[in-house]
Amino acid sequence: MSALTQASPAAAGQTGTTVLKVEGLTVDLRTSRGTVRAVDNVGFEARAGETLALLGESGCGKSMTAKAVAGLLDPIADVTGGEIVLNGTDLAALSPRQRRKFAGPELGIVFQDALTALNPVYPVGTQLGEAFRIHHKLSAKQARAKAIELMKRVGIPEPESRVSAYPHQFSGGMRQRILIAMAVALNPRLLIADEPTTALDVTVQAQIMALLRSLREESDMAVVLITHDLAVVAEEADTVAIMYAGNVVETGRVADVFSNPRHPYTKGLLESVPVNAERGGELNSIPGSPPELHNIPPGCVYQSRCPMVQEICRAQRPELLPINDDGGSAGSHSTRPATATALPVTVRAAACHFSEELDND
Amino acid sequence: MLVYLRKRILSSALPLVAVIVGVFALARLTGNPANLYLPLNATDQMRADFTARHGLDQPLLTQMADYFGGVLRLDFGESLRTGESAAAMALRAFPATLQLAATTMVLAIVLAVIVGCWAALKPNGIADRISSFVSMAAASIPDFWLAIVGIWIFAITLGWLPTSGVGGASAWVLPIATLLLRPFGVLVQIVRGAMVSALSEPYIKLARSKGAGDVRVVTHHALRNAAAPALTVAGDLTVGLVNGAVVVETIFGWPGIGKLMIDSILQRDFAVLQAAVLLTAIAIFVLNILIDLGYALLDARVRPATVKA
Numbered sequence: 001m002s003a004l005t006q007a008s009p010a011a012a013g014q015t016g017t018t019v020l021k022v023e024g025l026t027v028d029l030r031t032s033r034g035t036v037r038a039v040d041n042v043g044f045e046a047r048a049g050e051t052l053a054l055l056g057e058s059g060c061g062k063s064m065t066a067k068a069v070a071g072l073l074d075p076i077a078d079v080t081g082g083e084i085v086l087n088g089t090d091l092a093a094l095s096p097r098q099r100r101k102f103a104g105p106e107l108g109i110v111f112q113d114a115l116t117a118l119n120p121v122y123p124v125g126t127q128l129g130e131a132f133r134i135h136h137k138l139s140a141k142q143a144r145a146k147a148i149e150l151m152k153r154v155g156i157p158e159p160e161s162r163v164s165a166y167p168h169q170f171s172g173g174m175r176q177r178i179l180i181a182m183a184v185a186l187n188p189r190l191l192i193a194d195e196p197t198t199a200l201d202v203t204v205q206a207q208i209m210a211l212l213r214s215l216r217e218e219s220d221m222a223v224v225l226i227t228h229d230l231a232v233v234a235e236e237a238d239t240v241a242i243m244y245a246g247n248v249v250e251t252g253r254v255a256d257v258f259s260n261p262r263h264p265y266t267k268g269l270l271e272s273v274p275v276n277a278e279r280g281g282e283l284n285s286i287p288g289s290p291p292e293l294h295n296i297p298p299g300c301v302y303q304s305r306c307p308m309v310q311e312i313c314r315a316q317r318p319e320l321l322p323i324n325d326d327g328g329s330a331g332s333h334s335t336r337p338a339t340a341t342a343l344p345v346t347v348r349a350a351a352c353h354f355s356e357e358l359d360n361d
Numbered sequence: 362m363l364v365y366l367r368k369r370i371l372s373s374a375l376p377l378v379a380v381i382v383g384v385f386a387l388a389r390l391t392g393n394p395a396n397l398y399l400p401l402n403a404t405d406q407m408r409a410d411f412t413a414r415h416g417l418d419q420p421l422l423t424q425m426a427d428y429f430g431g432v433l434r435l436d437f438g439e440s441l442r443t444g445e446s447a448a449a450m451a452l453r454a455f456p457a458t459l460q461l462a463a464t465t466m467v468l469a470i471v472l473a474v475i476v477g478c479w480a481a482l483k484p485n486g487i488a489d490r491i492s493s494f495v496s497m498a499a500a501s502i503p504d505f506w507l508a509i510v511g512i513w514i515f516a517i518t519l520g521w522l523p524t525s526g527v528g529g530a531s532a533w534v535l536p537i538a539t540l541l542l543r544p545f546g547v548l549v550q551i552v553r554g555a556m557v558s559a560l561s562e563p564y565i566k567l568a569r570s571k572g573a574g575d576v577r578v579v580t581h582h583a584l585r586n587a588a589a590p591a592l593t594v595a596g597d598l599t600v601g602l603v604n605g606a607v608v609v610e611t612i613f614g615w616p617g618i619g620k621l622m623i624d625s626i627l628q629r630d631f632a633v634l635q636a637a638v639l640l641t642a643i644a645i646f647v648l649n650i651l652i653d654l655g656y657a658l659l660d661a662r663v664r665p666a667t668v669k670a
Contacts, residue, residue: 168662
């Protein structure tokens with residue numbers, strides 16, 4: 001496995017350096033009911049050796065954000081604004097052809113459902129070797145050898161014989177390992193994991209997350225983890241960006257955000273975790289549901305469900321601004337950029353007019 | 362594999378018997394061949410002699426039993442017209458039909474894959490609209506009409522192509538063009554539909570995430586997945602060609618199995634008709650086995666368990 005990690009010396013980055021910087025990313029969808037904004041002015045930063053979680057409910061735009069970064073949007077979706085800077089190159093400004101050169105060597109993506117993501121009619125070895133055939137112009141035989149190495153690296157037993165097997169002949173967990181192996185084949189600097197464990201059993205989930213963590217540490221990748229699972233974020237992520245209705249509503253170090261949420265939505269999410277639930281008692285939940293994309297109000301995106309809603313929330317959308325972190329136990333963050341866009345997620349920021357008034361006792 | 366083949370052969374024996382029985386009975390509804398083969402002023406004695414000589418005076422069931430007895434000994438009877446072995450006549454005519462059908466299907470599949478993929482790349486785009494119109498028209502034009510119009514324009518008015526017969530490449534153009542249109546039209550629609558759905562599958566996104574371009578995505582990832590439905594329909598269409606060449610072969614005087622069938626019906630040449638139908642039925646049966654093998658080749662999921670890795 002070391003042969004693979006050593007294969008790209010140029011990729012060696014320092015832990016903590018910024019690998020991906022997304023600024024003002026906006027994605028519009030062309031639907032039968034007109035154009036709607038699925039991702040609105042989203043900014044975040046992913047750093048080498050760290051995991052950034054994009055956390056939110058279904059339909060909040062987290063997956064769309066991931067696909068926009070990976071350049072895999074459906075034909076009905078367009079990036080209409082913003083920058084996606086990967087190691088100094090703005091991917092959003094590239095042609096599809098130029099962008100393909102980054103797909104694999106610089107950026108890998110792990111999809112949610114491995115059974116549908118793998119091509120059913122080719123052996124896994126062929127699919128694992130494909131990146132080497134496309135980018136390194138290896139022969140079929142060399143690519144197969146690489147595929148076997150990859151299978152070893154992600155812990156698939158008997159890779160020499162399993163390399164010729166088809167996706168349907170693997171278990172769900174093994175299929176997910178194969179997907180991960182494919183994403184890290186060319187040692188990308190950035191790995192996007194789009195709900196990589198949603199389709200799996202809980203025990204297998206833990207194994208897959210452990211694999212992702214060890215791969216990240218091995219090659220100092222930046223990982224962007226898309227998830228709706230608060231527990232996964234708490235265990236795996238260093239920083240978190242919480243999304244709601246296409247907007248980032250709160251960012252920061254996971255420990256800070258979870259111990260001292262500064263946005264009512266984050267607070268609502270955390271309170272809905274049944275920690276001290278009583279048998280037969282009502283579970284906490286956030287009343288209502290997120291606004292539909294074609295019906296997002298002009299003011300704060302969370303106004304219809306927010307217990308603290310005021311007049312100004314309906315009139316003016318709050319910007320994602322740095323906030324005073326008074327309640328958290330985590331250390332202080334000295335830098336406080338003046339601009340609102342693309343705050344490093346290590347900086348505590350929230351998009352709420354009343355974030356200072358949120359009561360976390 | 363052998364187990365599979367044996368099972369297929371056994372399971373197709375019954376339909377083959379049914380086909381023979383059907384053809385045997387229906388052919389005899391066309392009337393007594395004696396009326397056709399003897400002069401108008403033939404005496405009753407001559408008619409009776411003719412009928413008895415060919416065993417046509419026996420009850421139908423007896424005739425059928427005799428025929429099946431013959432089939433088991435690979436004796437398919439003789440032609441009333443020429444006295445030649447019916448099996449030999451059918452086997453001699455068959456390659457002409459097979460050549461015509463094979464050439465047509467290969468052309469239809471290649472063209473349909475190209476046009477279908479082109480249309481599927483941008484659903485509802487201009488290419489898609491054009492191909493949808495053309496394929497719809499191609500699939501709905503009746504072959505006999507097209508054949509006659511083709512002969513009228515290219516053979517009679519322009520004089521570019523022969524009206525009928527074999528020999529030379531030019532003789533192939535009109536029959537193939539006539540036969541090609543429908544399979545092409547149907548297949549374009551199938552390929553297009555299967556490609557559109559294959560291209561929207563998650564595995565296409567995975568391929569793109571590895572840096573695969575449009576060409577690789579279409580030819581490598583989508584096409585093989587889209588091939589199964591196209592194969593099913595192509596198989597049906599080929600069966601239709603082997604059978605339906607009857608019209609085209611008759612119009613263009615192509616000496617194939619279709620023309621032989623029509624001729625032997627008109628001549629009440631029962632043994633030849635039966636041999637021709639039986640041969641066609643066997644060809645269709647073989648074709649179906651080939652299609653099944655094709656599925657297994659394309660997609661590991663439909664391979665029998667014994668072949669699994």
